[in-house]
Amino acid sequence: xxxxxxxxxxxxxxxxxxxxxxxxxxxxxxxxxxxxxxxxxxxxxxxxxxxxxxxxxxxxxxxxxxxxxxxxxxxxxxxxxxxxxxxxxxxxxxxxxxxxxxxxxxxxxxxxxxxxxxxxxxxxxxxxxxxxxxxxxxxxxxxxxxxxxxxxxxxxxxxxxxxxxxxxxxxxxxxxxxxxxxxxxxxxxxxxxxxxxxxxxxxxxxxxxxxxxxxxxxxxxxxxxxxxxxxxxxxxxxxxxxxxxxxxxxxxxxxxxxxxxxxxxxxxx
Ligand SMILES: Nc1ncnc2c1ncn2[C@@H]1O[C@H](COP(=O)(O)OP(=O)(O)OP(=O)(O)O)[C@@H](O)[C@H]1O
Ligand SMILES: [Mg+2]
Numbered sequence: 001x002x003x004x005x006x007x008x009x010x011x012x013x014x015x016x017x018x019x020x021x022x023x024x025x026x027x028x029x030x031x032x033x034x035x036x037x038x039x040x041x042x043x044x045x046x047x048x049x050x051x052x053x054x055x056x057x058x059x060x061x062x063x064x065x066x067x068x069x070x071x072x073x074x075x076x077x078x079x080x081x082x083x084x085x086x087x088x089x090x091x092x093x094x095x096x097x098x099x100x101x102x103x104x105x106x107x108x109x110x111x112x113x114x115x116x117x118x119x120x121x122x123x124x125x126x127x128x129x130x131x132x133x134x135x136x137x138x139x140x141x142x143x144x145x146x147x148x149x150x151x152x153x154x155x156x157x158x159x160x161x162x163x164x165x166x167x168x169x170x171x172x173x174x175x176x177x178x179x180x181x182x183x184x185x186x187x188x189x190x191x192x193x194x195x196x197x198x199x200x201x202x203x204x205x206x207x208x209x210x211x212x213x214x215x216x217x218x219x220x221x222x223x224x225x226x227x228x229x230x231x232x233x234x235x236x237x238x239x240x241x242x243x244x245x246x247x248x249x250x251x252x253x254x255x256x257x258x259x260x261x262x263x264x265x266x267x268x269x
Contacts, residue, residue: 034211081151141172
């Protein structure tokens with residue numbers, strides 16, 4: 001469904017993604033994993049069309065995503081749902097209106113039909129009856145579920161999830177993980193899930209991509225990843241503090257940095 005070739009993204013000369021080739025299969029769940037700063041959100045934003053890459057190509061089917069006419073891009077974006085890393089609900093709208101908002105904005109449906117759809121979506125995420133609550137009155141897990149209901153309101157063909165379980169207790173995280181799994185099976189949509197939650201990611205993945213420093217270091221089924229003999233993959237999967245993946249990514253040694261040695265690169269605030 002989606003093919004990325006040699007995709008790269010550079011921010012202020014610093015590479016966030018470097019030559020990524022990714023194939024997202026239709027009606028399957030692709031899970032993108034990797035440590036903090038490995039480029040997961042960047043990759044998701046590029047394939048969802050929220051940002052332009054610095055280099056490379058993206059194809060949806062045989063259509064060139066980066067050079068298509070605006071009208072077609074708009075149509076394609078309508079068929080995408082997105083659950084953002086921090087839920088991103090509209091704080092001034094209650095649960096009902098957060099879910100109904102997209103339908104009002106992007107469809108000609110009348111209020112009765114929108115009411116039916118919102119009720120169905122809230123039932124699917126277990127929040128029917130909570131329509132009147134404001135985002136400030138929701139727990140983190142509930143907010144994620146509202147974000148999920150909003151993302152599937154238009155019955156998208158593809159749904160992007162950025163860290164759907166981050167900041168949740170294990171039970172809420174499990175609820176969200178199984179919801180993502182059940183919804184993608186029932187609705188038959190394509191899912192791209194970005195997560196550093198190893199167990200959740202591997203449990204729902206049809207295909208896993210593991211990123212490290214903006215590059216894919218492993219890909220395959222969950223079993224391929226579990227049984228990889230790459231030391232970086234093992235370190236990530238087992239959450240080991242020591243191994244080939246360093247905790248700090250600075251290219252300047254700590255002592256040089258402390259002593260302000262020449263050659264130290266400093267970012268202006
Ligand atoms: N808008 C931006 N401007 C400058 N640098 C950015 C921007 N977005 C991301 N980066 C940089 O790109 C790199 C990858 O960031 P990204 O957000 O994709 O990582 P991530 O894998 O999603 O991390 P996390 O697990 O912490 O969410 C990081 O070094 C980050 O500092
Ligand atoms: Mg991220």
